[in-house]
Amino acid sequence: MKKFGFFFLLFSTLLLALDQGGAWVLDRLHERVVLGQRDGLLITYLRLPDLPQLVVLGNSRTAVNVCPDSLPGAFSLAHNGTTQVFQTGLLSVLHQQQRLPPAILLHIDLDEYIRPTRAEDIHLLKYYYGQAPLVTAYSREASWLEPLKQCFGLYRHNGRIPGLLRNWYMQRRHPDQPLNQGYEPSVPAAADSLRTAYSLAKLNAESGQLNRGHLRYLQDFVQLCQQQNVRLICFTNSYYQQPHHVAAAGRLVDSLLQRAQVPYLNYASQPIAELSHNIGYWRDATHLNTRGIPLNSQVLARQVSDLLPPTGLRAEIPTLDDIAKP
């Protein structure tokens, strides 16, 4: 038993040393990499010399469908494959870092409200555990042992090392590359229409039973914006054709936003006619290609501009190298 005690002590000491050493190296790397959707974009935003007038948040339906250049003074922090819990956690990070913008344009994906709640999405922000209050709170809800896991420094970087190294390499290779501001356009391809028809059929095949789980995160989001005097506008992008669940999910979200007096531009219920009638604008049933993006972005920009106070000219977009400099 004594021998095991020594062995375990030696193992624990070495593990602690390697863990802390490895985490220190990765933390330094993390701070330097400003490329990549997961962290680079956020670090870029946090280091921008001037805060943008408007920050766009959402999942791939924002990163792909909305060109931030169409919106006055906008910067997109959209992240593919995320749900409302992530957006609220991200808002908490911006708050904690004192980088809240004057206005936020939040995309609400109505599909989330017919699917199981994905509280684990908060782990994408686990780097900010212990810093951003809502990230910490949601992470603890997802797993009561999260504080124990967070004792390991390397856990902060779990699942992101290959991406971090790749982005670090790309950044060194192309230091003059302009920032994409979270915009990931997709060029039209031959298979677009087939994919659109197929994905629409899949969407319609989903049960359509409403899940109110995500509402709570949306409520927290609205509350934090109101507390910090951030002007919030919510929107939902168009679908190629409206799936059956959209109307009910839209009403659910709308009731919450109406009570909070948050403007909600629901293009799912009131679609942009030209987009709904032309399959050539779509990459799949929920994502546009570069033919459809300008149309979608222009309509959105017009309506958002009406809801925002007039702004001055936006600052010049810096390069990767400008941002990466300590």
Add this chain to the structure above:
Amino acid sequence: MLFNSFEFLVFFVVVTVLYYLLPHRYRWLLLLLASCGFYMAFIPVYILILLLTIGIDYVAGIQIEQAAGRRRKQFLVLSLVANLGVLAFFKYYNFFTDNINALLDGLHVVRYELPYLYIILPIGLSFHTFQAMSYTIEVYRGNYPAERHLGIYALYVMFYPQLVAGPIERPQNVLPQFHEEKHFNFDQVVIGLQRMLWGLFKKVVIGDVLAEYVNSVYNNYEMHSSLSLWLATYAFAGQIYCDFSGYSDMALGSAQVMGFKLMENFRMPYFAKSVTEFWRRWHMSLSTWLRDYLYVSLGGSRLGQLLTYRNLLLTMLLGGLWHGASWNFVIWGGLNGLYLSTEKLLGVQVDRPMSWAGRVGRVALTFHLICLTWVFFRATTLEQALYITRHLIEPVREVALTTDWGMVATFGVRVGLLLLVEFAWLRRHRFQELSPAYGWGRPLAVALTLTLLILTFGVATGDQFIYFQF
């Protein structure tokens, strides 16, 4: 409570520490209570069903030993009916109902539909049912005396490391170990912990990453090319191996830490040179169970060639059905039975000397034959399985999604690492060689490497083990 969760880590540490602190006479009680807690972490009320069958089998075992003549058989039948009855009710009722309804509908005989049951399958039902059955069969055959200690017998069925996904143990191997007093053995504890780490590494660093690619293709199979379907099927072969053998390593390791030796379940199955050899290396506790209690009972290979083929086919068909109540699993079992029968017919020998190229060719052929069966195992419907099987050969005409080479590269690197470790080290060595008795350097290096890799590359929000559903 999943093995790949921090909750299990806490549970395991607490139980193990208490186990060594308690005197031997109370340890069975601790392990039984811990096992009950482990089982009840899923659906608590189902423990009543498990306790009922344990009670029946316990009484049946003693009665079989004490009775003579037909009465012995009657108690054996009682035990088998009780176990198989629970299995049939929970696992196969809806399957049979579905088929009977389809048949009645097809024949247009009567306008009546049998009702469906909306219940969740008790976790690990097939595993502990087979383990319980092996006890009464062994007592009936006179190979093992009936267990008189109800608590120890309950522990035999419920021992938490192997309760929900095996290995499916035999009474001869496990029951005597529960009676023996175990002393803390530094070497065995360290080896067991390393084995647990290796199992966890396979599950969360390799299996769960492969699962992401498999799911992305299989969930949208009609949009993918034949190449993507092949790659996803290869990935699934890796996923299910890492998932299940990873679980088994964790089960064996956690038992070994407490001084118990459970039977091996895997021996590098994808290096098998024939399907027959594959089944000697894959899920060995099930394949030997099927051989000992089903194939042999059907007559094995003693009744002539034709009946041997029938027995092989029947054994594998039922083995398939054991996995899940769907035609996909029946076909999966049937295909394996067909392979085994064909190899027997062709007189395939793998033990004779063979050239290096011949060995590689045989391993590759066996792997691809097995991959074809995995399509039926992974697909959620028969229609999906048939579509994928067809398009593994015939190119897909309209491809909407291109192959995600980034994901393929990610899983390629991890599978390469696994193959390297298995081929270069595990093929020739055993976990026993990682004992600190040979110096602390190697076990420390292995444990640290695995822990750091799990921390940095493991999928933290991974799914449950595939075999938990059986």
